[in-house]
Amino acid sequence: MIEKINKLKKELNAVILAHNYQRAEVQQIADFVGDSLELARKATQIDADYIVFAGVDFMAETAAILNPDKTVLIPSKTASCEMARYLTPEIIHEYKKKYPNAQVVLYVNSTAACKALADITCTSANAVKVVNSLDSDTILFGPDSNLAHYVAERTTKNIVPMPPNGHCYVHTNLTVENVRRDGVLMVHPECPPELQNVADVIASTGGMVKYVAKSKEKRFIVATERDMVARLKHDYPDREFLPAWDNAICLGMKQITLESIYNSMKEKKYVVTVPEDIANKAKKAIERMLEVS
Numbered sequence: 562m563i564e565k566i567n568k569l570k571k572e573l574n575a576v577i578l579a580h581n582y583q584r585a586e587v588q589q590i591a592d593f594v595g596d597s598l599e600l601a602r603k604a605t606q607i608d609a610d611y612i613v614f615a616g617v618d619f620m621a622e623t624a625a626i627l628n629p630d631k632t633v634l635i636p637s638k639t640a641s642c643e644m645a646r647y648l649t650p651e652i653i654h655e656y657k658k659k660y661p662n663a664q665v666v667l668y669v670n671s672t673a674a675c676k677a678l679a680d681i682t683c684t685s686a687n688a689v690k691v692v693n694s695l696d697s698d699t700i701l702f703g704p705d706s707n708l709a710h711y712v713a714e715r716t717t718k719n720i721v722p723m724p725p726n727g728h729c730y731v732h733t734n735l736t737v738e739n740v741r742r743d744g745v746l747m748v749h750p751e752c753p754p755e756l757q758n759v760a761d762v763i764a765s766t767g768g769m770v771k772y773v774a775k776s777k778e779k780r781f782i783v784a785t786e787r788d789m790v791a792r793l794k795h796d797y798p799d800r801e802f803l804p805a806w807d808n809a810i811c812l813g814m815k816q817i818t819l820e821s822i823y824n825s826m827k828e829k830k831y832v833v834t835v836p837e838d839i840a841n842k843a844k845k846a847i848e849r850m851l852e853v854s
């Protein structure tokens with residue numbers, strides 16, 4: 562399968578981008594593996610005809626918005642981010658009415674239609690920097706209420722979570738009980754505040770990779786999606802990484818397999834498209850984020 566994928570990749574002039582939560586074998590055949598900010602940035606630097614996106618829908622949409630001249634393929638139609646469903650354009654309009662002077666910061670884990678209504682997007686790697694770059698004192702921040710809490714603790718601005726209960730099922734179910742073990746505790750900011758409070762470091766998935774590079778410690782507890790450990794073990798084979806919980810699995814991410822990647826390239830499916838008017842507006846919010854961070 563790996564040989565067949567590499568052959569097709571050459572024929573199509575395609576690159577494969579993969580998120581840190583992808584299965585180990587998918588990470589291994591990818592041209593680039595990263596967090597959502599690194600992947601968005603990489604998408605602007607690619608010289609290829611096809612981008613095959615091994616990640617979830619909003620990430621592939623972001624790549625398509627940034628690359629209108631390339632074909633972006635997502636290997637599965639069901640590779641979706643559940644958190645993105647918490648926010649709709651209607652909810653944003655409601656909040657904007659209630660807070661007319663506020664600016665809107667949207668986590669990239671949101672639909673393109675929502676991003677089109679944002680002043681700027683952010684990821685967990687740059688959320689505080691993005692919020693602090695804005696003029697307004699009140700920020701409507703969505704859809705992740707846990708990331709909103711993380712930002713609120715680190716800025717003087719008034720952060721309004723939009724909606725109040727947006728979350729990721731993979732991270733919300735991680736508990737303090739899961740991490741009572743010896744080792745440096747790395748926690749993703751999508752985790753609940755009680756877990757953030759006991760962390761040695763709170764970081765995006767890319768931030769975790771960088772943190773281990775600088776650390777001299779040998780053992781790490783990884784409080785995020787289980788396969789983040791695959792990325793860390795690959796980069797640092799001399800260290801020990803323990804997933805906080807073996808059942809912390811993002812089902813959307815796991816829809817992508819070697820077979821679906823092969824079929825995606827063979828049949829040129831599924832092409833990711835975003836209506837032009839939405840794409841143009843969303844692009845401004847994403848590009849503003851890339852400039853700030």
Ligand code: 13P
Nearest residue numbers: 596597598684685765766
């Ligand atoms: P990162 O930006 O840290 O890769 O996170 C993306 C994500 O979806 C986490 O659940």
Ligand code: SF4
Nearest residue numbers: 642643644729731811
């Ligand atoms: Fe979305 Fe959660 Fe999966 Fe990240 S882990 S892509 S936030 S559902």
